[in-house]
Amino acid sequence: MIIRQKELKDCEEWVDININSWNENLKGIVSDKLLKFMIDNRDSRIKKDISNFKQDNYNYVLEEDNEVIGILKLKKCSRNNYEDYGEVQVLYLKTKEKGKGYGKILINKDFEVFRSLGYNKVIIGCLENNPSNEFYKHLGGIFIGQEPWNVLDEHYIENVYEFNI
Numbered sequence: 001m002i003i004r005q006k007e008l009k010d011c012e013e014w015v016d017i018n019i020n021s022w023n024e025n026l027k028g029i030v031s032d033k034l035l036k037f038m039i040d041n042r043d044s045r046i047k048k049d050i051s052n053f054k055q056d057n058y059n060y061v062l063e064e065d066n067e068v069i070g071i072l073k074l075k076k077c078s079r080n081n082y083e084d085y086g087e088v089q090v091l092y093l094k095t096k097e098k099g100k101g102y103g104k105i106l107i108n109k110d111f112e113v114f115r116s117l118g119y120n121k122v123i124i125g126c127l128e129n130n131p132s133n134e135f136y137k138h139l140g141g142i143f144i145g146q147e148p149w150n151v152l153d154e155h156y157i158e159n160v161y162e163f164n165i
């Protein structure tokens with residue numbers, strides 16, 4: 001198993017892991033319209049991802065036997081009142097790889113990267129009712145509140161967790 005920076009060649013797989021994860025894990029939690037929107041926009045998202053591609057220290061893929069099975073995107077937090085936090089923006093595994101410890105490995109990678117950049121706190125948002133809330137709580141995330149998340153014409157609530165790293 002290796003964790004390496006995302007490369008241009010990973011753009012298509014990156015988008016597919018993201019879209020498939022939503023469709024396989026969030027049915028009934030987000031609307032069918034939103035899930036269909038993601039599928040319908042797959043090709044344009046891949047094109048955009050490729051044309052905006054920039055090598056940086058914040059996008060990672062987890063590879064097992066030369067297959068990308070997980071994706072991780074980090075960023076400096078831009079939410080009000082959390083400017084000195086790191087943030088996990090994307091954390092998805094292929095469904096067949098869930099529950100094998102890879103999520104924990106990616107979270108630890110996240111903490112390692114942010115510590116090396118001088119951060120001591122990380123924030124993660126997780127949609128209300130997503131079973132993955134339990135994953136974050138289990139790993140020591142402290143629930144610090146809820147924030148609205150609006151997409152298309154729909155309104156969702158995100159639970160926000162803080163990790164002291």
Ligand SMILES: CC(C)(COP(=O)(O)OP(=O)(O)OC[C@H]1O[C@@H](n2cnc3c(N)ncnc32)[C@H](O)[C@@H]1OP(=O)(O)O)[C@@H](O)C(=O)NCCC(=O)NCCS
Nearest residue numbers: 091092093098099100101102103104126131132134135138
């Ligand atoms: C969330 C996700 C990244 C977690 O990765 P994972 O590899 O399945 O989790 P791990 O196997 O590393 O689990 C680590 C620990 O959390 C626990 N855990 C993981 N998911 C859990 C869940 N849904 N409910 C309760 N506990 C959970 C595991 O039992 C394990 O406990 P242990 O360390 O005591 O053995 C992965 O399941 C996933 O991609 N889910 C779908 C997409 C998603 O919701 N992403 C998060 C968006 S906010």
